[in-house]
Structures are given as C-alpha cells and as structure tokens.
Amino acid sequence: MSIPQTTVAESAAGARAFRLRRFDATLPVWMGAALFVVVLMLLPLGAIFTTSAFTEKGLTLGNYVEVFTDPAYLKAIWNSVITSFWVGVIAVAVGALLGWLVTRTDLPFPRAVRALVMASFVTPPFLGAFAWTLLAGPNAGLLNNWYRAASGSETALFNIFTIEGLIFVMALYSFPYVFSMIANVSELISSDLEDAANILGASRWKIALTITLPLTAPALIGGFIVAFLHSLSLFGAPAILGLPAGIHTITTQIWAFFQYPPRLDLAAAFSVPLLLATVGLIAVQKKLLGRRGYSTVGGKGGQKRLLKLGYLRWPAFLLVAAILSLSVFLPYGILLKAALSKAWAMPLTLDNFTLGNFTFTFFQYGDTQAAILNTFKLGIATATAGTLLATLLAYITNRQLLRGARYLSFFVLAPLVIPGIVLAVGLFIAYSKPPLMLYGTIWILFVAYLTKEMPIGFSQTESTFKTIHPELEDATRIIGANRLRALKDVTVPLARSGLIAAWSFIFIGVIRELSASILLFTPSSKVVSVVIFDLKEEGQIGAIAVLGILLLAVSFLIILAVQWLAGREFFASSRG
Amino acid sequence: MKYLVAIALAALAALSATRSHAQDAAMIEAARKEGKVVWYTSLAIPSSTALAHYFMNKYKGIEVIVNRNGSQRVLQMVMQEAGASIKNVDVIHTSDAGHFVLLKGKGLLAQYSPKAAEVFPAGFKDPAGYFFGMRATLSSIAYNPRVINEKDAPKTWKDLLDPKWRGKEVTAHPGYSGIIMTHVLALVKQLGWEYFQELAKNKLHIVQSANDPAQVVASGERPLGVNGAEYFYYKTMKQGNPIKIVYPKEGVPLVVSPTAIAKDAPHPNAARLFTEFILSKENQQILADKEGLYTGHPEVTYPKDKPMLKDLKLWAVDAEELEKRNAELKKRFTEFFGA
Numbered sequence: 001m002s003i004p005q006t007t008v009a010e011s012a013a014g015a016r017a018f019r020l021r022r023f024d025a026t027l028p029v030w031m032g033a034a035l036f037v038v039v040l041m042l043l044p045l046g047a048i049f050t051t052s053a054f055t056e057k058g059l060t061l062g063n064y065v066e067v068f069t070d071p072a073y074l075k076a077i078w079n080s081v082i083t084s085f086w087v088g089v090i091a092v093a094v095g096a097l098l099g100w101l102v103t104r105t106d107l108p109f110p111r112a113v114r115a116l117v118m119a120s121f122v123t124p125p126f127l128g129a130f131a132w133t134l135l136a137g138p139n140a141g142l143l144n145n146w147y148r149a150a151s152g153s154e155t156a157l158f159n160i161f162t163i164e165g166l167i168f169v170m171a172l173y174s175f176p177y178v179f180s181m182i183a184n185v186s187e188l189i190s191s192d193l194e195d196a197a198n199i200l201g202a203s204r205w206k207i208a209l210t211i212t213l214p215l216t217a218p219a220l221i222g223g224f225i226v227a228f229l230h231s232l233s234l235f236g237a238p239a240i241l242g243l244p245a246g247i248h249t250i251t252t253q254i255w256a257f258f259q260y261p262p263r264l265d266l267a268a269a270f271s272v273p274l275l276l277a278t279v280g281l282i283a284v285q286k287k288l289l290g291r292r293g294y295s296t297v298g299g300k301g302g303q304k305r306l307l308k309l310g311y312l313r314w315p316a317f318l319l320v321a322a323i324l325s326l327s328v329f330l331p332y333g334i335l336l337k338a339a340l341s342k343a344w345a346m347p348l349t350l351d352n353f354t355l356g357n358f359t360f361t362f363f364q365y366g367d368t369q370a371a372i373l374n375t376f377k378l379g380i381a382t383a384t385a386g387t388l389l390a391t392l393l394a395y396i397t398n399r400q401l402l403r404g405a406r407y408l409s410f411f412v413l414a415p416l417v418i419p420g421i422v423l424a425v426g427l428f429i430a431y432s433k434p435p436l437m438l439y440g441t442i443w444i445l446f447v448a449y450l451t452k453e454m455p456i457g458f459s460q461t462e463s464t465f466k467t468i469h470p471e472l473e474d475a476t477r478i479i480g481a482n483r484l485r486a487l488k489d490v491t492v493p494l495a496r497s498g499l500i501a502a503w504s505f506i507f508i509g510v511i512r513e514l515s516a517s518i519l520l521f522t523p524s525s526k527v528v529s530v531v532i533f534d535l536k537e538e539g540q541i542g543a544i545a546v547l548g549i550l551l552l553a554v555s556f557l558i559i560l561a562v563q564w565l566a567g568r569e570f571f572a573s574s575r576g
Numbered sequence: 577m578k579y580l581v582a583i584a585l586a587a588l589a590a591l592s593a594t595r596s597h598a599q600d601a602a603m604i605e606a607a608r609k610e611g612k613v614v615w616y617t618s619l620a621i622p623s624s625t626a627l628a629h630y631f632m633n634k635y636k637g638i639e640v641i642v643n644r645n646g647s648q649r650v651l652q653m654v655m656q657e658a659g660a661s662i663k664n665v666d667v668i669h670t671s672d673a674g675h676f677v678l679l680k681g682k683g684l685l686a687q688y689s690p691k692a693a694e695v696f697p698a699g700f701k702d703p704a705g706y707f708f709g710m711r712a713t714l715s716s717i718a719y720n721p722r723v724i725n726e727k728d729a730p731k732t733w734k735d736l737l738d739p740k741w742r743g744k745e746v747t748a749h750p751g752y753s754g755i756i757m758t759h760v761l762a763l764v765k766q767l768g769w770e771y772f773q774e775l776a777k778n779k780l781h782i783v784q785s786a787n788d789p790a791q792v793v794a795s796g797e798r799p800l801g802v803n804g805a806e807y808f809y810y811k812t813m814k815q816g817n818p819i820k821i822v823y824p825k826e827g828v829p830l831v832v833s834p835t836a837i838a839k840d841a842p843h844p845n846a847a848r849l850f851t852e853f854i855l856s857k858e859n860q861q862i863l864a865d866k867e868g869l870y871t872g873h874p875e876v877t878y879p880k881d882k883p884m885l886k887d888l889k890l891w892a893v894d895a896e897e898l899e900k901r902n903a904e905l906k907k908r909f910t911e912f913f914g915a
Binding site for chain 1: 614616625628645646784791911
C-alpha cells in the first residue's frame with residue numbers, strides 16, 4: 001500500500017495535526033478484518049440456500065416440499081418446537097427465581113450459588129444428558145433404584161428417555177442464560193420505586209409482583225427467547241435422550257441426512273426454517289429489549305436494598321440447592337462414580353473400583369490423545385484468533401473507523417441466530433470442494449468455531465471498549481503513533497481483563513462444541529466432544545466419564561486462571 | 577451351508593505352509609518406511625484397540641491409527657472423504673458385506689490377495705480378490721439372569737414378541753451397525769417385516785452399536801437384548817457381568833465382516849502387511865481366544881464354553897442383496913421404531 005507523501009512541505013506541528021485527518025495508513029487492516037468476517041458469514045449461508053433450492057435442473061422447491069410433507073420430518077419439527085417451548089418456560093421460571101434471589105434478597109451464600117450456576121453453564125449439555133441417563137434410566141438409573149428401594153414400588157419414578165426427560169435436562173443447562181440476564185437487570189433496578197410502593201402501604205410480596213416483576217418483564221421474555229433458541233440448537237442432548245425412545249428433533253434429523261447415502265439437499269432445506277425461526281425470534285427480542293418504556297432499568301440508579309426473606313430464607317436456600325444439585329452435584333457425582341468403577345450400575349465397592357478407565361482412555365484407546373491434542377490446539381488457536389479479530393472489529397464499530405460500521409456488527413453477531421448444526425451444513429457444502437478445500441483438516445473446525453464464537457468475543461470486547469475513552473488514544477496519535485499502535489500500546493492494555501475474559505469464553509465454547517463438529521470432523525480431525533459422542537454410541541460408559549471429567553476440569557481451571565489473572569468474576573458479564 | 581463344508585474341507589487339508597521369508601522381509605521393510613497404517617474399522621473399541629497393539633508389538637515402528645465407528649458411519653466417512661478427494665484411509669473393515677460390493681463397484685478398493693487368506697473357505701473370499709472375511713460374528717439374543725429367570729427366558733426370535741417384555745427390551749440400529757443390518761435382512765427373509773412390526777409394539781430402547789446392548793442388559797436398564805454382537809455379549813459376560821446368551825434353534829444370523837485395502841491407500845505396503853497380519857492364523861486365534869469372535873480360518877480353535885458353529889443353524893445373507901436393500905432396510909426399521 002503506498003502512502004501519499006503530501007506532508008513534506010508542511011511544518012512539523014501542522015503535519016501532526018493533519019495526520020489525524022488524512023488517509024489512514026492502517027485502513028487496510030480495518031477493511032481486511034471487516035471483509036474477512038463478512039465473507040466468513042456469507043459463504044456458508046449462501047451455500048445452504050443454493051443447495052436447498054437448486055438442482056442440476058435449476059431452481060426448485062422440491063426439497064422443501066419433500067421435507068415439509070413427510071410426516072416423519074414434520075414430527076421432528078414438532079418435537080423440537082414443543083421441547084424448546086417448555087425448556088424456555090422452565091428456564092425462565094428457574095433462572096428468574098435464582099437471579100432474583102441472588103441479587104435482590106438476603107439468600108444465604110449468594111457467591112456460592114453464583115459459582116454453581118456458572119458450573120451448570122460451563123457443563124456441556126451432552127455431558128449432562130449422558131450423566132442423566134445413568135441417574136434416571138427407568139430400570140438401572142441410580143435415582144430410580146433408590147426410589148424403588150425406598151418405596152417398595154416396582155415402577156420407575158422418572159424415565160429420562162422421554163420428551164419430558166429431554167425437556168428437563170435441556171432446561172437444566174439453559175436456565176443459566178436466563179439467570180445471567182435477570183441478574184444483570186435486577187442489579188440495576190434501584191429500590192426507589194419499591195420504596196414508593198412501600199410508603200403507599202404495599203406488602204413486600206406485592207411489591208415484588210407489581211413493581212419488580214414488570215420491570216424485569218423484557219428481560220424475562222428475552223430470557224425465554226434465548227433459552228428457546230439454545231435448546232432448539234442443541235444436538236447432543238436430543239441424540240442421547242431422544243433417539244433411544246425413537247424421538248427425532250430437527251438437529252438429529254439434519255445429522256441423519258448426512259448418513260450414507262447423504263441428502264445434503266434435504267439437510268439444507270431442513271436448515272432454512274430453523275434459521276428463519278431464530279432470526280424471527282431474535283428480531284422480536286430486539287424489539288422488546290430495545291423499548292424505551294423501562295428507563296428505570298439501565299445506568300446506575302439509586303440505592304439497591306436486599307429484600308429480607310424472613311422465615312423463608314432457609315427454605316428458599318434449600319430449593320436453590322436442590323435445583324443446583326440436579327444440574328451439578330448429581331451429574332458430576334455419577335460421572336465420577338462411572339469413571340472409577342468397572343460396572344457403573346453396581347455399588348462402588350473395593351471389588352468394583354478401578355483406575356482402568358483412565359489408563360484405557362488416555363493410554364490405550366487410540367483416538368483420545370490425538371483428539372485431546374486437536375481440541376486444545378483448536379481451543380487456543382480459535383480463542384487467540386477470535387480475540388484478535390473481535391478486538392479489531394469491536395474497535396472499528398466502537399470508534400466508527402469505517403463507513404457502515406454499524407452494519408458490520410450485524411454480520412459479526414449473525415452466528416447468534418445460526419444453530420451450530422446449520423452452520424456446519426453450510427460450511428461442509430462450502431468448504432468440501434476446491435478451491436476452498438478445508439474439509440478433512442482441522443481448519444474447517446477452526447473456521448466453524450471462529451464463526452460460532454465471534455458474537456461472544458465481540459460483545460465482550462465491544463463492551464470493554466465502551467468503557468475506555470478515546471482521549472488516551474488521541475493523545476498517543478498526536479505524538480505520532482498510528483491507530484494500530486495506539487490500539488496495541490494503549491487501548492489493549494487498558495482492556496486487558498475484558499480481553500482475557502473474551503479469550504476464555506471462546507476457549508471454553510470451543511472445547512465443548514459438538515453440534516457443528518459432529519458434521520465436520522473426519523477420522524484424522526477428531527475432537528474430544530466427537531470422541532465422547534462416538535463412545536456413547538458404543539456404550540463405553542467408563543471412557544465417556546473420564547473424558548467428561550477432563551473437559552470439566554480444564555474448563556474450571558481456565559475460569560480460575562481468569563479470575564486470578566484478570567481479577568474479576570467470570571460470570572459477572574452476560575454472554576452474547 | 578457351503579462355507580461350512582468349505583471350513584471342514586480346509587481343516588482337513590491342514591496346510592503347513594513355509595513362506596518365502598525374503599518376500600515377507602521386503603514387505604515389512606517397505607511398511608516400516610511408511611511408518612503407519614490407518615484403519616477404519618467397526619470392530620468394537622476394546623477389540624480393535626487390542627488388535628492394533630498386537631500388531632504394533634510385533635512390527636515395532638509401524639503405528640496403527642484406529643478409527644472405530646459403526647459400520648454405516650465407517651462407510652459414510654469413506655464416501656465423504658472419497659467425494660472430497662481426501663486420501664486418508666488404508667484398510668477398511670465393516671460388518672456390512674454389502675459395503676464392499678458398493679465400494680468395489682465404485683472403484684474404491686485395491687485388489688490384493690493375501691497369502692494368509694489362501695486357507696480360508698470360499699464364503700470368506702471375494703473371487704475377484706478385493707475383500708476377505710476377517711471375522712464372523714453372530715447376532716444373538718441375551719438376557720440378564722438377575723432379572724429374568726432361565727425358565728422364563730425367551731428361546732426363539734418369536735418369543736421376543738410376547739407383550740410381557742414390553743419396556744424390557746433393547747435393540748441396536750441398522751442405520752449404525754452392519755451386524756444389525758445383516759440381522760434385520762436375515763430375519764426379514766425368514767420371518768417377514770411383520771416380525772419387526774410386531775416387535776416394535778414392545779416399546780424397545782434403541783441404541784446404536786451392536787455392542788451397546790451388552791452394557792444395557794448387564795446394567796439391567798433393559799434386561800433383554802433382542803439382537804447384538806454375540807462376541808461382545810460373551811466378552812462382557814466373561815468380565816463377570818450378569819449376561820446369558822441365547823442361540824435360537826430356528827437359526828442365528830451370521831455376519832461375515834470383510835476387510836479391504838483402499839484404492840488410494842497412502843500407506844499401501846503397511847496396509848498389505850496389516851491385512852496379512854489380521855488374517856494370519858496367529859491373529860485369528862487371538863481374536864477367538866481374547867475377543868470371543870468366530871473366524872473363517874479353518875485351524876482356529878474356540879473357547880470350550882462357546883458353541884461350535886457347526887452345531888448351530890446359521891442364517892447367512894447375500895452381500896449383493898445387502899447392498900441393494902440397504903436404504904429400504906434402514907427406512908422401514910426407522911418407520912417401525914421411530915428413529
């Protein structure tokens with residue numbers, strides 16, 4: 001890139017002032033980053049639309065007709081919609097209750113509760129689903145066995161391999177999204193309005209119902225939509241809990257379309273409604289949350305006071321503990337037991353104890369070592385590249401460096417509305433033939449993860465940059481640094497803790513990713529989540545438990561490292 | 577059953593072959609230079625892992641990369657990679673003989689007639705020399721004796737239709753497992769689709785791999801397996817788990833699982849050496865002793881507590897028919913069982 005040399009004749013002081021206004025030498029960097037992300041998003045989506053609507057004979061709606069008239073496919077769509085609806089409802093009820101109790105009441109141990117909600121959030125839903133098959137399988141499930149032993153009954157208390165079981169497990173791993181939204185909002189609501197109601201004679205509970213609840217209503221509806229979409233996009237949980245009972249969902253059906261002989265055209269046609277549904281719901285959410293009528297929410301209001309729960313304080317805590325034991329303690333416990341026993345359904349006696357699962361998984365089973373290596377390579381590469389790209393993009397939109405920067409954020413955030421498996425369908429079609437031949441290497445997974453995690457990285461860095469005033473950069477640039485240098489030497493060090501958080505959010509997102517990986521891996525590019533899924537299909541319970549524990553341990557180590565390095569609560573800022 | 581006759585004949589022949597050692601040494605040397613062999617296999621994880629380690633111990637310096645998945649997934653991978661011109665796989669092994677008819681037809685297999693296979697009976701050899709039966713697997717019934725009394729246990733395939741087993745049975749899936757694909761075809765030919773239609777009324781628990789029912793039965797989650805890899809039931813039982821295997825008198829589906837070398841194998845010499853190894857008497861005997869498998873090798877002996885194949889009525893299916901009816905079998909099974 002040649003730089004126009006027009007400043008030669010000018011005075012030194014004049015040149016410095018001019019440099020701020022003239023053609024920016026770093027422009028190619030910003031343009032490049034922007035273009036890259038736009039292409040990254042458009043290629044897979046374009047591939048889906050063309051594959052679904054074009055055959056060799058030309059434009060056709062045949063694929064759509066086939067997909068939307070076959071009763072088996074319609075049933076899969078219905079299953080997805082009904083489960084996701086109930087997941088949304090339950091997640092809102094549980095997430096809002098916990099969010100409110102933690103932020104607005106004198107619930108005991110609020111920090112521990114937050115930490116455990118975070119643990120539920122970090123747990124990959126497919127791992128939770130797997131653990132629940134061991135806990136609540138109708139005949140051998142631990143909880144059902146306890147129930148039978150205690151009640152003398154012959155039947156099971158709960159069968160996890162049902163629509164209800166699927167809803168239950170997906171809700172357990174969706175409510176943290178609602179929790180974080182509610183917790184963020186209700187941190188910001190001041191007590192002024194509640195005080196006013198109090199002076200007018202309203203009871204505590206009436207205040208909660210008539211003041212606090214309506215104020216949080218947009219967040220509740222937003223939370224419902226997020227939980228609904230999250231559950232709609234899950235693949236592992238429905239595959240593990242639904243398929244054994246003959247229940248297909250949209251995601252498992254898309255995956256089935258890839259089996260030989262593959263029907264990519266149908267997979268693409270099946271992806272489109274999922275895509276449109278999510279776009280529609282996000283639009284609704286934007287409209288609701290963007291409304292102005294709730295100006296009390298936002299900014300730092302007056303004082304916030306904690307509601308005294310009184311005699312309900314400990315019962316409320318017990319309820320919270322029970323919910324968290326369903327999402328954390330029980331699943332983790334059964335994983336540990338399965339990892340350490342020869343036969344998982346037998347009591348963990350000395351006879352049944354073994355470390356064989358660990359030695360088999362790590363040292364004998366050939367897939368594991370390569371998959372662990374791939375997973376961490378991809379985690380580190382994606383988190384690093386993702387944070388870098390997100391930093392550049394957030395900087396562009398935040399400082400309005402390019403014309404149309406506002407629209408750029410639309411592209412960056414687009415993957416929020418693209419379920420992982422749909423993204424994978426698009427990437428598979430786009431990148432499995434020349435000239436873009438990435439399929440067969442871990443690079444296609446890298447592209448998938450980078451695309452999928454971009455919104456999280458972006459919103460993290462974006463919100464961090466908002467808090468840093470451009471004055472400091474301007475000062476740097478007046479003394480001669482270009483924009484990139486100012487970003488590197490001034491803004492990035494100031495944004496350090498936000499960037500570390502972005503890095504680790506992406507890393508954890510990557511190492512637990514299943515729904516895109518399941519379509520994009522090849523035997524030479526397997527990752528841990530795919531290996532777990534393969535092991536699940538063969539019923540290798542011990543090895544799955546070992547790998548699951550590894551994933552969780554690494555995630556928690558990363559979180560601890562972040563809290564130590566960045567000196568902040570990991571779960572303080574909301575996702576997406 | 578013609579190959580049983582062949583097994584007997586071949587056993588009588590009792591070969592004592594002394595091979596040209598110079599030729600073997602050349603192959604080993606060439607394989608060592610390649611350094612590894614990539615094996616896509618549907619043999620159960622513990623068994624394929626063990627087999628890879630036997631090979632690596634014998635031929636130090638040649639690594640076996642094992643990629644284990646269900647037969648149908650192995651085929652999916654091979655075809656997806658072929659479609660994208662990715663050359664990764666050396667040796668392909670599934671339990672769906674139809675796959676090898678398909679792969680051969682598409683020109684994706686290399687012709688290689690292993691010396692080790694010379695003693696094998698006809699049913700284990702492709703006459704054109706593209707694929708060879710590495711093992712024989714039965715698909716059997718199994719139950720958990722802690723939950724089901726021996727006298728109540730089913731004896732025949734039709735016994736599984738009894739409504740008293742509702743909610744107690746588990747099946748593996750032909751859309752994943754080649755053993756189950758073969759099983760379904762064998763039973764459809766003998767008993768008709770009505771059998772599966774009737775069976776589906778018992779609300780079966782559906783797992784994917786033919787090896788998974790062993791764990792489901794042993795844990796008691798579903799105490800009765802309506803099909804499954806007999807060798808894996810046997811292995812699980814030998815580890816001290818509560819499992820009893822039933823070999824129905826009417827007939828037992830026999831699954832011959834072929835092995836073949838990929839046309840574009842990146843390590844062709846290692847692939848040949850590995851193929852010779854897995855078909856060798858030494859390895860075939862290990863498969864019988866340690867993994868509970870049957871094989872086509874006429875000189876192999878079997879554990880005392882396993883029935884002899886000649887004492888069972890075996891239902892074999894034709895590879896060509898398996899290939900032709902693959903899609904139909906998957907579709908109808910899915911219609912009856914839901915997924």
